Amino acid sequence: MTFDSVKYYNGPIEGTGIVAVIGGVTVYVPQDPANTHYAEIMRQVEAGTLTIADAE
Amino acid sequence: MSNAREIAQLGSIPSGRRNMLYNGAMQVAQRGTSFASTSAPAYTLDRWYWNSQAEDVVTIEQSTDHPNGSGSSLKVTVTTADASTTDDYADIEQRIEGLDLQGLLYGTADAKSLTLSFWVKSSETGDMAVGLYIPDDGRNIGSTVTISSASTWEYKTVTFVGDTTGVIDNDSGEGLRVWMHLLAGSDFTSVDNTAWGTYAGNRKAYGQTLNVIGTTSATFQLADVQLEVGSVATEFEHRSYGEELALCHRYYQNQDQQSLMSSYVTASGFHYASHDLPMQMRANPSVTITYQGAGGSLGTATAPTVHAPSISQTGFYVYKQAGAAGMGYTIYKYTTDAEL
Numbered sequence: 599m600t601f602d603s604v605k606y607y608n609g610p611i612e613g614t615g616i617v618a619v620i621g622g623v624t625v626y627v628p629q630d631p632a633n634t635h636y637a638e639i640m641r642q643v644e645a646g647t648l649t650i651a652d653a654e
Numbered sequence: 655m656s657n658a659r660e661i662a663q664l665g666s667i668p669s670g671r672r673n674m675l676y677n678g679a680m681q682v683a684q685r686g687t688s689f690a691s692t693s694a695p696a697y698t699l700d701r702w703y704w705n706s707q708a709e710d711v712v713t714i715e716q717s718t719d720h721p722n723g724s725g726s727s728l729k730v731t732v733t734t735a736d737a738s739t740t741d742d743y744a745d746i747e748q749r750i751e752g753l754d755l756q757g758l759l760y761g762t763a764d765a766k767s768l769t770l771s772f773w774v775k776s777s778e779t780g781d782m783a784v785g786l787y788i789p790d791d792g793r794n795i796g797s798t799v800t801i802s803s804a805s806t807w808e809y810k811t812v813t814f815v816g817d818t819t820g821v822i823d824n825d826s827g828e829g830l831r832v833w834m835h836l837l838a839g840s841d842f843t844s845v846d847n848t849a850w851g852t853y854a855g856n857r858k859a860y861g862q863t864l865n866v867i868g869t870t871s872a873t874f875q876l877a878d879v880q881l882e883v884g885s886v887a888t889e890f891e892h893r894s895y896g897e898e899l900a901l902c903h904r905y906y907q908n909q910d911q912q913s914l915m916s917s918y919v920t921a922s923g924f925h926y927a928s929h930d931l932p933m934q935m936r937a938n939p940s941v942t943i944t945y946q947g948a949g950g951s952l953g954t955a956t957a958p959t960v961h962a963p964s965i966s967q968t969g970f971y972v973y974k975q976a977g978a979a980g981m982g983y984t985i986y987k988y989t990t991d992a993e994l
Contacts, residue, residue: 600694607962610924610973615962625940625991626960632826632937634993 605651708742752829765816780864903933939990952982
């Protein structure tokens with residue numbers, strides 16, 4: 599799976615989310631290991647091929 | 655067939671729901687009915703995953719061409735062929751949740767056989783490798799079916815013995831993968847996989863000679879795909895569209911109706927809207943939002959943002975900041991994805 603970008607973001611309510619862009623589509627990804635997008639993000643992060651950008 | 659034989663055969667066929675696959679009739683297409691310029695692995699018709707590790711480009715579509723003359727099939731048309739295939743493969747697969755597989759008794763002496771049946775129509779002929787893969791234990795088994803007549807519907811069945819060693823975890827992760835290959839280079843075909851064993855790339859698609867991907871404009875179709883317990887391929891189990899759609903909603907939901915968030919807020923205040931999903935999903939889903947329109951204090955032409963920590967198997971909420979005080983609205987659609 600190829601991610602155009604992945605970053606954390608903060609909303610008006612407590613809690614940090616992850617938003618990814620995949621094939622030009624914005625995808626909000628829950629931090630759930632059973633979620634295939636999140637699992638793949640963490641796999642690529644651990645492999646050193648992907649970095650999750652900090653929240654702005 | 656004699657009555658005695660018929661009764662004996664019926665006794666060996668499990669009653670109740672037989673097809674362990676979802677959308678085997680290819681009728682449910684929440685993501686769309688045509689996927690042009692597909693060059694990377696992706697879900698297509700509901701639950702059916704195109705897994706190509708080749709340099710091909712294909713169009714995948716829901717076709718009305720069906721062996722019975724009425725129904726749907728999944729059709730692959732090669733638009734850019736893959737010239738070098740030694741280390742490439744392409745398959746159509748379905749991934750089944752472990753919770754649905756515990757009755758197979760895999761990992762025990764009583765592990766049950768599974769029979770895969772389907773209709774196939776291909777412009778190319780040859781032996782097609784089909785198989786099962788257990789991700790939890792990294793084991794697989796395979797077999798081949800021969801596509802002998804070009805561009806002709808053929809009915810195929812394969813029976814796999816149960817795996818007395820590999821254990822399928824009793825959880826919502828992927829428990830079993832069913833794959834059917836359109837291409838497998840020699841890196842994936844050299845080791846006999848006709849008995850259960852530890853998976854390796856070179857025993858993924860033993861015996862494959864079919865190469866659909868190597869020819870521009872080649873086509874390949876599947877219809878009425880069924881995986882059932884036992885060693886007998888029974889008639890395809892037709893489920894109602896509504897039932898099949900509800901089953902697919904556990905993995906993907908396309909809320910194509912327009913959702914509306916509307917309220918009165920102070921300047922720079924936040925509008926919120928919550929969404930309950932009609933079917934509890936397999937896992938907390940990824941969410942996409944598509945902007946449709948806006949007005950008033952929420953007139954900025956942007957979609958709401960999903961509050962990611964709110965995403966659960968049963969719902970989520972979104973928010974959007976107002977540009978001014980007063981009434982406002984935003985219209986949008988969304989999808990939720992908890993696929994395997």
